[in-house]
Structure formats: C-alpha cells, structure tokens
C-alpha cells in the first residue's frame with residue numbers, strides 16, 4: 001500500500017493566522033501544515049480519509065488521480081467541510097455516487113451539510129453525490145487487503161480509528177488521529193504495527209487530543225516499528241522537535257510525506 005500524508009496540521013492549520021507563531025520557522029516547508037488527512041492506495045483502490053478545508057489544494061499538490069472510497073473519521077469541520085470537492089472524482093466515476101463510510105455522528109453531519117448530495121447520481125455533471133454507509137468492523141478490498149475499524153474517544157464524539165493491512169506485503173498501518181486516548185480494544189488491534197500515525201497535538205495536555213508525551217507513551221505500548229505524530233499545532237517546530245522525538249523513536253509527519261508499505 002501507499003500512504004500519502006495530505007495534511008498533518010491541527011484544526012486551524014499551521015501557521016496559525018493572526019498570530020506571531022513564536023519559535024516556528026516559516027522558512028521550513030514542513031512547518032506549513034494543512035488540515036489532517038491521508039490518502040491510501042490499497043489493492044489499487046484509492047481510499048481518501050477525511051476532507052477538510054484544504055482538500056482541493058491537497059489533491060492538486062499530491063496529484064491524486066481518483067477517490068474510490070471515502071472514510072470520514074468524525075464530523076468535525078476540519079475533516080468534513082472539503083467533501084464538496086469530491087465532485088471531480090464523482091465525474092471521473094461516470095457520475096456514480098462516492099461511497100462514504102463513517103460513524104452515526106459523522107454520517108449525521110454529512111446529511112446536515114450536504115443534503116443536495118444524497119443521491120445515487122449527481123443532479124448534473126460537475127456536482128457531487130454520496131452514498132452513505134456505516135463503517136463496517138472490517139472493510140475488504142479486491143485482493144484481500146483490509147481496513148479494520150475501532151472507536152477512539154475524542155471529547156464529546158468518537159473517532160474512527162483505522163488499521164490498514166496489506167495482504168500482499170503483510171504490512172500493518174495504523175491511523176489514530178483525533179483522539180485523547182487509545183482504549184484497550186484499539187490498542188489490541190494496533191499492536192506491532194509497521195507504522196503508526198498518532199494524534200500528538202502539542203506539548204501541553206488537551207481535553208480532546210493526545211499531547212506529545214501521551215503519543216510517545218501510546219507508541220511505546222503499541223510497539224510500533226515506526227511512529228509519526230500528526231494533527232500538530234504551531235507549537236511544534238519541525239527541526240526543534242525532530243531530535244527530541246527521535247529519542248523515543250517518534251517522528252513528526254509533514255504534508256506531502258509518502259510511505260510505501
């Protein structure tokens with residue numbers, strides 16, 4: 001499978017607007033982080049996870065040719081408000097609706113924001129259409145690869161935690177963004193991952209996200225071979241934090257990073 005980090009920043013993006021962003025080197029492109037999202041190609045299928053306000057630009061930057069399946073981890077604005085731009089991928093599917101998978105909360109938010117898109121086909125060419133589905137515990141792809149799903153606590157909502165398994169390579173990839181903890185069941189599912197991507201918002205604790213320290217602790221428990229933190233704020237300058245995180249075998253994700261597993 002191939003993983004493309006479309007966006008790795010927190011809900012407001014990095015740098016923060018109308019703010020001096022002290023300590024953040026704006027000359028480093030890795031400190032320009034758009035809203036968190038990944039694109040995964042698995043069994044030649046294009047899976048898009050979340051679409052925030054930067055989605056269109058992210059697709060252009062990363063040269064995304066198709067979206068076959070869309071997974072919305074939860075209904076927060078920084079993950080859902082870019083979905084109208086899936087319209088282009090609808091056209092490329094000859095106008096068939098894009099299958100959208102989420103939690104009850106996530107699907108409810110899609111219904112509220114995009115009532116015009118809830119059709120089998122777009123109302124006309126250039127419009128978007130979604131077919132809504134509950135995220136199954138296991139989603140299976142053409143050649144037997146899988147995504148397993150679990151729920152993660154994220155303040156008043158729950159987020160879909162996703163564990164990708166590529167049958168061909170045998171590699172396991174964990175995407176646990178937007179969570180303030182990793183419960184037992186989610187930990188069991190993610191154990192011994194080849195790569196784990198964890199919410200690591202900022203150095204200080206936060207009620208609905210994991211801090212850097214918490215992400216390091218979770219990474220250790222998970223025994224992930226390689227861990228990246230995502231959904232990070234302006235407080236985490238890439239070159240300042242890279243050596244600090246390296247002591248615990250953790251890295252900062254950045255926009256445009258690609259992994260092949």
Ligand SMILES: [Zn+2]
Nearest residue numbers: 011076078178
């Ligand atoms: Zn978020």
Ligand SMILES: [Zn+2]
Nearest residue numbers: 074076154178
């Ligand atoms: Zn969120």
